[in-house]
Amino acid sequence: MAAYELYAFWRSSAAYRVRVALTLKGLSAEEHAIDLDAGDQYGDAFRTINPLAAVPALIVPGHPPLTQSLAILEYLDETVPNPPLLPADPLGRARVRSIAAGLAADTHPLVVPRVRRYLTTIGGFDQAAWRAWQIQWFTTGLQGLERRLATDAGTGLYCHGDTVTVADILLMSIVAVMRMFNIAIADIPTIDRIVALCETQEAFARAAPLKQTGAPTA
Ligand SMILES: N[C@@H](CCC(=O)N[C@@H](CS)C(=O)NCC(=O)O)C(=O)O
Numbered sequence: 001m002a003a004y005e006l007y008a009f010w011r012s013s014a015a016y017r018v019r020v021a022l023t024l025k026g027l028s029a030e031e032h033a034i035d036l037d038a039g040d041q042y043g044d045a046f047r048t049i050n051p052l053a054a055v056p057a058l059i060v061p062g063h064p065p066l067t068q069s070l071a072i073l074e075y076l077d078e079t080v081p082n083p084p085l086l087p088a089d090p091l092g093r094a095r096v097r098s099i100a101a102g103l104a105a106d107t108h109p110l111v112v113p114r115v116r117r118y119l120t121t122i123g124g125f126d127q128a129a130w131r132a133w134q135i136q137w138f139t140t141g142l143q144g145l146e147r148r149l150a151t152d153a154g155t156g157l158y159c160h161g162d163t164v165t166v167a168d169i170l171l172m173s174i175v176a177v178m179r180m181f182n183i184a185i186a187d188i189p190t191i192d193r194i195v196a197l198c199e200t201q202e203a204f205a206r207a208a209p210l211k212q213t214g215a216p217t218a
Helices: 013-024 069-079 090-104 113-120 127-151 166-180 189-198 202-207
Strands: 004-008 029-033 057-059
Touching: 004 013, 013 069, 013 166, 013 202, 069 090, 069 166, 090 127, 090 166, 113 127, 127 166, 127 189, 166 189
Parallel strands: 004 029
Antiparallel strands: 004 057
């Protein structure tokens, strides 16, 4: 199997997704830490890997870096089909991709370091305003997902059916980073149930931010 390399940061929600998928597929990658708090993503060295200055980037030997966590998850799913991370049927795949995009495209980008940096410098936000902003968009994303999961027939033990899909990986990646910010959202029982089930699995446990190199120890 290819000797992958993964550019990541311990707290990164998007890098967490790739770690989970690699483990589920029985793969591993040598990790290179890009310290997002120190601004390493803006250095020339990393910009040659991802000009958009964001992790993750997965290096498949002999190929240009793969970026965008959803694209990386689909690449891994296509090259190592078992266990599948997308349903076999087109409607199921569309539902899973829709749940994943709701979190990856409509929720997560609002709370990344570059947005925090802009709002707390040019945008005039103090720490309280930034925290209120984070809570606002995590709440909007997860309460919307809760309504959907609670009413859709497609929901099973997991976000879609009874096996882990890309939708669960995205959900857990958002929950993991919310915890790092000490943000909890009430009244999302379906999500809480799915999160508790995912947490029993090694792939999610191993990807936990606080278990990664560079994470604070106390
Ligand atoms: N849509 C991208 C998001 C990538 C992204 O924004 N990653 C964050 C960490 S979770 C990052 O590196 N941010 C750097 C910054 O905001 O300066 C993906 O899914 O890979």
